[in-house]
Amino acid sequence: MGVLMKGIDVANVMKEKLICEAEMLKEDGISPCLAIVRVGERPDDLSYERGARKRMAMVGIDCKVTELPGDIGQEEFEEMFQKVNDDPKVHGVLLLRPLPVQLDEEPVKRMIHPEKDVDCMSPVNAAKIFAGDKTGYGPCTAEAVMEMLKFYGVGLKGRNVTVVGRSMVVGKPLSMMLLNEHATVTVCHTRTVNLPQVCRNADILIAAAGKAKMITADMVGDGAVVADVGINVDEDGNLCGDVDFAAAEEKASYISPVPRGVGSITTSVLAGHVLRAAGAAGSRTKIGIGR
Numbered sequence: 001m002g003v004l005m006k007g008i009d010v011a012n013v014m015k016e017k018l019i020c021e022a023e024m025l026k027e028d029g030i031s032p033c034l035a036i037v038r039v040g041e042r043p044d045d046l047s048y049e050r051g052a053r054k055r056m057a058m059v060g061i062d063c064k065v066t067e068l069p070g071d072i073g074q075e076e077f078e079e080m081f082q083k084v085n086d087d088p089k090v091h092g093v094l095l096l097r098p099l100p101v102q103l104d105e106e107p108v109k110r111m112i113h114p115e116k117d118v119d120c121m122s123p124v125n126a127a128k129i130f131a132g133d134k135t136g137y138g139p140c141t142a143e144a145v146m147e148m149l150k151f152y153g154v155g156l157k158g159r160n161v162t163v164v165g166r167s168m169v170v171g172k173p174l175s176m177m178l179l180n181e182h183a184t185v186t187v188c189h190t191r192t193v194n195l196p197q198v199c200r201n202a203d204i205l206i207a208a209a210g211k212a213k214m215i216t217a218d219m220v221g222d223g224a225v226v227a228d229v230g231i232n233v234d235e236d237g238n239l240c241g242d243v244d245f246a247a248a249e250e251k252a253s254y255i256s257p258v259p260r261g262v263g264s265i266t267t268s269v270l271a272g273h274v275l276r277a278a279g280a281a282g283s284r285t286k287i288g289i290g291r
Contacts, residue, residue: 002251005148005152006260006264007148010147014147014269022061025282030278030282032060032275032277033089033274034052034064034092035084035092036052036053036063036096039099040100048267051267055267056267056274059271059275066084073102074104074107078111091116092277093112093116095119105121109121115281118274119273124136132180139169139170141229141263143269144263148256149204149227152254154254156181156204158182160201162187163206164195164205164209164215165207165242171208172187183204189209195219199215200218203221205227206226206227206229207230207242209230210230212232215242215243217247217248220243223253227256227261228242228243228255228257229242231258239258239259
């Protein structure tokens with residue numbers, strides 16, 4: 001039976017460092033602030049918002065929420081987003097996605113100031129991830145996986161890592177982060193030929209395809225490390241990951257649960273990004289450039 005990689009343990013260690021960083025910024029006269037933009041009232045958006053606000057308050061970051069009606073039009077949405085984006089008191093902007101069907105998020109991806117883009121929505125920050133430029137902000141979920149592996153002492157150098165999922169939110173940027181740590185990375189997806197065999201060959205298996213319990217026991221190699229990024233609802237209405245946890249746990253050396261796994265770390269990563277953005281904004285102010 002594998003060691004359980006619990007997100008709360010990682011988040012608790014991160015919390016102390018974040019509190020110290022926030023206090024140091026405040027001593028310099030900088031009050032770090034995150035702005036959340038939410039359109040409508042999707043239950044998962046509301047749940048993430050509550051978690052984010054709780055984490056920000058816990059470490060000393062101000063958090064303001066701009067709630068927009070679910071039927072808002074594109075022009076008004078862009079106008080409201082720009083107001084938040086241009087607010088000099090705001091250091092980080094988080095747009096909760098996906099947006100309602102009538103809205104196109106592409107214009108705001110290009111609109112958001114890269115230095116406030118704390119969850120890697122801007123093409124500028126996405127490009128930095130692929131270039132190995134650590135001045136940008138990666139997606140919080142992808143970085144949460146890296147924080148978890150680091151916390152539990154899972155070495156990456158030279159290891160065979162298989163990532164199941166190719167989204168720009170997790171799969172692709174996470175693969176680049178793993179490569180930057182000298183892992184040998186295979187990126188798979190639901191259409192990969194002989195996916196079970198590819199997964200079995202992995203020293204470290206990361207599931208991020210968004211399909212409930214698609215990673216079964218026969219897809220996990222003996223002693224593999226398994227990180228589950230998926231958030232799904234099973235046939236009984238219960239929250240579950242992309243991994244059949246009960247079956248995979250018997251074969252894995254380390255395994256993360258859903259819930260209480262990777263997802264518990266994402267808001268801590270988000271807080272860290274806001275603090276870094278606030279510090280950078282303070283530096284620009286001192287030398288009289290930027291916002």
